Amino acid sequence: MAFDPLSELPKLVYLVIAVAAFLAVVGVLLLVVDHGPRSRRDWWQALCFLGPAGALLLAGLVYPVLRTTLLSFRDRAGTGWVGWENYAWMFTQPEIVLVLRNTLLWVLFAPALATGIGLVYAVLVDRSRHEAVAKSLLFMPMAISFVGASIIWRFVYTHRPADEPQIGLLNQLVVVFGGSPRQWLLTEPLNTLLLIVVLVWIQAGFAMVVQSAAIKAVPAEITEAARIDGVNPWQMFWRVTLPMIWPTVAVVLITISVQTLKVFDIVRTMTGGQFGTSVIANEMYNQAFRYGELGQGSALAVFLFVLVIPLVLIQIRNLRRTREAQ
């Protein structure tokens, strides 16, 4: 089908409308600010500029959190109260307990592996001859969306019967070394670990770049002093580099942990939550939207929220501490 700019005109008009609406809002806002009272002018300005952001925050974050929490104590249709029943269901239904276990596996393995691999890689390539190339190789998967990466890895794990040519990389390797092809995504809990590999593949680049920057920021005097004192590379890493960059490592760990708790796309794209691979975010979507179990879906959402909060708090505290240190 040929591209006909005229048929796309309504879209362009929508675009113009959207931009115009935005400009109109800003224009009106500026006018209002300009016409404010003379006294307490700074308060007026702060109110005008923070007001819209505050209102959006209320409507987009605070209200949904409160409503979801309320819904988690209500029944399927969100009309009658059921007390703690949805939470009791979550921790007793074998299927959901499996979901919680999978999420635990994700949180235990994914952040540690991604951060660890990123750190080791950063140290190994630091000041080497091909550092830029080596770094971009690991960083490149970051440019791929979770869904895209999942599709790529689903091909890696693809299985064909033994008498047919394998199209999956992993099974081809197994066959080359004399094994017989396996259904990688069908066996528990191996399949969850194989899904974790995808997240690690994407996030290791991020971990490496951030930690590499931190390593480079370690003052040369300190490393030189250590070298004069005669440390070997092993001691250098454990006694000097790691303590110096620890705040950065913590930030990376926590950022990836939050990502991991929310993981949804990978599971949904690769297995659809089948074969015992479902995680909280996926099950929450299933319950609330596919099964119409609003109460149970909300309870899962609240639980996920509660899990994320401490991580965010630690993050904020770290941030404040580094700011104070500066």
Place this chain on the structure above:
Amino acid sequence: MSLSLPPPRRRALAAAALPLALLASGCAYLEGGTNQAADPGSADCAPFREWQDIGGEVEIYASIRDEEGEATQAAWADFESCTGIDIAYEGSGEFEAQIQVKVDGGNAPDIAIFPQPGLLARFVESGDALALPAPVRERAEEGYSEDWLGYVTHGGELYGTPFGANVKSIVWYSPRFFAAEGYEVPETWDAMVELSDRMVDDGFTPWCAGIESGEATGWPVTDWLENAVLREHGPEVYDQWVAHEIPFDDPRIVDSLDRVGDILRNPEYVGDVQSIATTSQQDAGLPILDEECGMYLIGSFYSSNWPEGTDISEDGDVFTFNLPAIDEEVGTPVLGGGEFAAAFADRPEVVAVQEYLASADYADRRARAGSWFSAHRELDLEALHNPHDRFGAELLREPGTDFRWDGGDSMPAAVGSGTFWRGMTNWINGDGTGEVLAYVEQSWPS
């Protein structure tokens, strides 16, 4: 007045006014451009006389997309141009989840075409879906049998008009291949098993199987089980089972699943059992064309999966036979599905579209637009696109036919589109029959 403002203010005012002017003109542009109506007095417009002079716009939301979505719209194009009622159609692959979001968000479509009566029931319970107004109800009762309307009757009121239909108790096979090898379409379940053994002896794989379908993986096995229950124990037991009046893992259901297992979990019949869960249900039947497998149980909608140029006819490349009877007394009740159009608004133009969708005229036009059939009593069989649609439409129409809707669609969604599919997937992967059925039983919401 603005002239008296100091220059910076004037500029600010202009800065605010210009986008507003753009906004207004942009909106005005989009408002215009309604489609030019056909001459309402012409003979082509005769079938639509009663709905002229209403006008307006009606939003329809459905899960029907791509080619089928286009055919759905093509079939009401004349209605639109003759009556001046605009139909804004949106087909979505995420219909099941999004319809809830739309309705909750106060953004319900005027008409939604539900592929599952169970999903529609949710909106009837919440009071969002509207009962059919009297004129629409009359048409629905004229056009469709009680078997069909029963699925959307709640508290004596009808909530939807049947739309398309499909038949799921059929087996795809290759007449060409059967003729060449001297195989005959089996008349009983036992004959079907014998035929399978004969194929194995001749070095063929008798059954195609594949149940991968994204998050819906496992559903083709639920069709197998429902068919087996329906044929082995009859419609009454089937109804009790679907309504959860007998436990999901009743011994009779265990028997039926074991019967299915004799075919689907038999490596001689299907090849590698382990690969069924990762073979896409859309591709699984295609090897029939290459004689790599002989038979495939899947609904009539599979006809759109065959490559272009495939001869779908009684002595062509592929065709279907009715899944044979297990018990002669029970016979061969039809298992099937389809869609229902339900309304969330009762403006006159919405009612007009509802009336039209329930009419034989729409059914005929839709059938002419592409592979499709419905259970409408007056559907013109000559309008059907291919012999296979005719086969399905005739099955539905045969006098005395017991029709049963795909049970998974009327079970609570947590079971019907959740644990039932998952359980059957685990069963294919080797879990025990009793264990899997017990798993689905305990997941039934209280």
